[in-house]
Each structure stands twice: as structure tokens, then as C-alpha cells.
Amino acid sequence: MSISNGIGNLQGLSNPVTPASATVQTGKEEQIKSSVSLAPGAVKTTPVTDQTVIxxxxxxxxxxxxxxDVRLDKIQPLQAAIAAGTYQVSSSDLADKLITSLLK
Structure with a gap:
């Protein structure tokens, strides 16, 4: 009994693919040729690169x-009042804020 898958007859190929370890690499050009072997009639394509578009x-x-986040139209009058010494803080408002912040 004989099983044939069509791969056994490789002698007909004019440019068989050989593993890189089986070839003697003498220079950079030879390394490139031995690592990339194309079948006859094959077209060498360039690799696709990723792109980012914002x-x-x-x-x-x-x-x-x-x-x-600073609103200068609100801050500038307060800075001027503090610098002039005319800014007054309600003691009840201050107490409310202190208690609220301590209870958090």
C-alpha cells in the first residue's frame, strides 16, 4: 500500500527552500538571500506597517x-479685597465649613 500526498517529488523545483542553518552564510547579502527564498514567479511584498491617526x-x-479651571473674573476681586484687608468672613459660615469637612 502506498500513500502519496504530492510533496514527495521536490526534485522538479528549480529554487528549493532550504533552512538557514543548512546554508553557509558568508556576508550580509548572503544572509538575506538564504533567509528569504522565493518560489519561481513569486512576488516579494513589503510588510504592512501600523499607523496612528489622531x-x-x-x-x-x-x-x-x-x-x-481657574476663573480669573471671580478670583481677582477676592485677591484685591484680601490684599486691601477688606475681605470679611462670616464666623458662622467658617464654623459650618469646618464641621462639614471634619465629618467627611
């Missing part, structure tokens, strides 16, 4: 996150 939405998000 959308306009991410640009808007970056601008929003890099901006400051």
Missing part, C-alpha cells in the same frame, strides 16, 4: 484638558 475630537479634548 482625530479632531482628540485635539479638542486635549485643549479642554490643558486649560485651567
Amino acid at each position: 482625530s479632531s475630537t482628540s485635539e479638542l479634548l486635549t485643549r479642554a484638558l490643558s486649560g485651567s
